[in-house]
Amino acid sequence: MANVLELSKIRKSFGTELVLNDLSLSVPEHTATVLIGASGSGKSTLLRCINLLESIDDGQIFLDGEEISDPLINVDEVRRKLGMVFQSFNLFPHKTVLENITLAPIKVQGKSKEEAITATLALLKRFDLADKADQYPDRLSGGQQQRVAIIRSLALNPRLLLLDEITSALDPVLVNEVLSIVRDLKSDGMTMVLATHEMGFATQVADEVCFLESGNILERGSAQDVLHAPKNPKTQEFLKRVHQAGRL
Amino acid sequence: MSERINSAWSPSSREIQRRGERKRISRRQAAIAAVSTTVVLGTLLIILVTSPGWEIVKNTFFDIDYGREVFPTVIAGLWINLQLTFIGGAAIGVIALGLALLRTTKSPALTPFRFLATAYVDIFRGAPLILIILLVGFGVPALQLKGISSNVIFLGTVAVVLTYSAYVAEVIRSGILSIHPSQRAAARSLGLTSGQTMRYVVLPQAIRRVVPPLLNDFVSLLKDTGLVSILGVTDAVRAAQINASRTFNYTPYVVAAVLFLLITIPMTRYTDRAIRQRTNAQSSEGAI
Ligand SMILES: Nc1ncnc2c1ncn2[C@@H]1O[C@H](COP(=O)(O)OP(=O)(O)OP(=O)(O)O)[C@@H](O)[C@H]1O
Ligand SMILES: [Mg+2]
Numbered sequence: 001m002a003n004v005l006e007l008s009k010i011r012k013s014f015g016t017e018l019v020l021n022d023l024s025l026s027v028p029e030h031t032a033t034v035l036i037g038a039s040g041s042g043k044s045t046l047l048r049c050i051n052l053l054e055s056i057d058d059g060q061i062f063l064d065g066e067e068i069s070d071p072l073i074n075v076d077e078v079r080r081k082l083g084m085v086f087q088s089f090n091l092f093p094h095k096t097v098l099e100n101i102t103l104a105p106i107k108v109q110g111k112s113k114e115e116a117i118t119a120t121l122a123l124l125k126r127f128d129l130a131d132k133a134d135q136y137p138d139r140l141s142g143g144q145q146q147r148v149a150i151i152r153s154l155a156l157n158p159r160l161l162l163l164d165e166i167t168s169a170l171d172p173v174l175v176n177e178v179l180s181i182v183r184d185l186k187s188d189g190m191t192m193v194l195a196t197h198e199m200g201f202a203t204q205v206a207d208e209v210c211f212l213e214s215g216n217i218l219e220r221g222s223a224q225d226v227l228h229a230p231k232n233p234k235t236q237e238f239l240k241r242v243h244q245a246g247r248l
Numbered sequence: 249m250s251e252r253i254n255s256a257w258s259p260s261s262r263e264i265q266r267r268g269e270r271k272r273i274s275r276r277q278a279a280i281a282a283v284s285t286t287v288v289l290g291t292l293l294i295i296l297v298t299s300p301g302w303e304i305v306k307n308t309f310f311d312i313d314y315g316r317e318v319f320p321t322v323i324a325g326l327w328i329n330l331q332l333t334f335i336g337g338a339a340i341g342v343i344a345l346g347l348a349l350l351r352t353t354k355s356p357a358l359t360p361f362r363f364l365a366t367a368y369v370d371i372f373r374g375a376p377l378i379l380i381i382l383l384v385g386f387g388v389p390a391l392q393l394k395g396i397s398s399n400v401i402f403l404g405t406v407a408v409v410l411t412y413s414a415y416v417a418e419v420i421r422s423g424i425l426s427i428h429p430s431q432r433a434a435a436r437s438l439g440l441t442s443g444q445t446m447r448y449v450v451l452p453q454a455i456r457r458v459v460p461p462l463l464n465d466f467v468s469l470l471k472d473t474g475l476v477s478i479l480g481v482t483d484a485v486r487a488a489q490i491n492a493s494r495t496f497n498y499t500p501y502v503v504a505a506v507l508f509l510l511i512t513i514p515m516t517r518y519t520d521r522a523i524r525q526r527t528n529a530q531s532s533e534g535a536i
Contacts, residue, residue: 051437053433053436053437075436076439077439079436079437080439082437084434086430086433086434088430090431090433090434092431092434093453094453094456103448104438104439107444107448108439108440149434152438153437153438156438
């Protein structure tokens with residue numbers, strides 16, 4: 001299996017704060033890599049670096065073997081191959097659901113309007129949102145908004161999907177409708193890197209779980225190993241706290 | 249997909265009682281407001297008409313017959329103000345948008361233009377409009393450039409456009425800056441270029457946000473077109489002035505003022521409503 005994403009010795013600091021330190025990671029095709037770790041451990045920063053929303057201080061990032069951390073790379077072209085979904089949805093409030101989703105296929109991929117709309121309506125139907133196509137985002141529930149945000153990044157057929165705590169702004173009841181989309185995508189063979197606090201969900205989808213702590217991956221392995229039989233005392237400590245908070 | 253409202257529903261007796269109470273309360277409040285308004289306005293009116301100079305003021309400022317006589321010339325002048333406002337307003341919109349975009353761009357190729365735009369805004373926002381009108385109105389003809397009209401209406405409009413473009417550019421720029429960076433991040437992560445992000449995501453939201461302040465500027469623009477009268481343009485203010493200096497009766501000024509108010513007050517009311525709606529919309533945006 002070829003690696004879709006390859007991170008080699010990534011380093012990133014904000015001012016004097018070292019957020020990512022010599023971090024390496026490989027993501028093979030059709031797998032889901034789950035990032036866990038305390039708040040502030042650098043999960044979002046890592047995802048933003050992969051998406052070139054942040055520039056790294058050292059190390060290399062490869063997408064399908066091509067170095068995308070090269071300053072001469074066309075960032076817009078790289079981002080076309082990456083989908084990113086944010087914790088706060090970030091839908092465009094002045095555009096309807098349909099317009100939110102078709103904007104990039106039309107303007108970025110140069111699809112015709114009809115083609116983009118047909119494809120979008122099919123996706124909306126698949127994820128039970130067909131009746132919301134003409135609504136504005138503020139008329140949707142949080143769960144519906146986040147599903148639209150996921151579909152928006154799927155519409156570009158990304159090589160790799162980056163999901164940053166996509167359920168942490170949602171009511172517990174709404175979490176499952178969003179996670180079930182991700183499960184579907186996983187069984188479709190989508191390659192994903194996701195940060196989450198939902199350990200049960202991580203167990204279901206993760207091919208590899210990485211525990212981030214002070215800028216590096218302290219422990220990695222199958223969900224079974226890392227989440228249920230952690231070896232590193234810091235991982236044990238973290239999972240105990242999560243357990244006490246009732247999230248396992 | 250909520251359930252349909254049950255058509256067989258009729259209000260309970262408690263609801264009917266509540267509606268009656270609400271109606272009584274609002275009627276009482278209307279009555280209080282009416283009484284209080286009458287007392288306050290009535291008192292002011294009595295103070296005015298019983299003041300020692302009232303007779304003179306009435307004859308020199310509120311001479312109804314004379315007002316009627318000058319009305320056609322003043323309204324013809326007002327037509328000039330309105331034309332100036334709309335033609336100037338369109339030019340201001342275009343120039344201001346360009347300035348705002350230049351000032352927010354990060355493109356290295358446009359760096360010199362960014363500096364120029366900043367300097368432009370600083371100068372025209374900082375200098376009194378009346379000075380700009382005088383400088384353009386008397387300075388440009390003195391240059392004796394070929395092909396540049398020395399028509400006072402044209403030069404007056406240019407001066408107003410130059411100044412207001414700077415004001416409006418700042419309003420639009422503040423709108424652009426008020427859009428949360430996460431919107432930009434979302435657009436860029438979909439592969440949109442920075443230009444596309446500005447055009448399809450940031451600018452439409454920014455403009456919507458600044459419509460109320462822009463309407464305010466539009467009202468000010470209408471009033472400030474009165475300043476071009478100093479160049480000799482026969483607008484409403486100038487028309488009134490000509491008549492007043494001929495007869496030493498100031499009623500034409502009052503006529504001009506009333507005409508301006510007839511246009512600006514409805515516009516201001518409308519703006520206030522737009523602001524209120526904007527605030528409501530924003531608080532619901534924040535609730536997401
Ligand atoms: N733009 C920024 N400027 C300065 N510091 C930042 C910036 N973004 C993140 N940081 C810092 O980097 C560290 C890692 O932040 P990050 O958002 O990646 O954590 P996280 O693991 O995603 O946390 P959470 O679970 O709360 O989302 C934090 O200490 C944060 O303060
Ligand atoms: Mg985060």
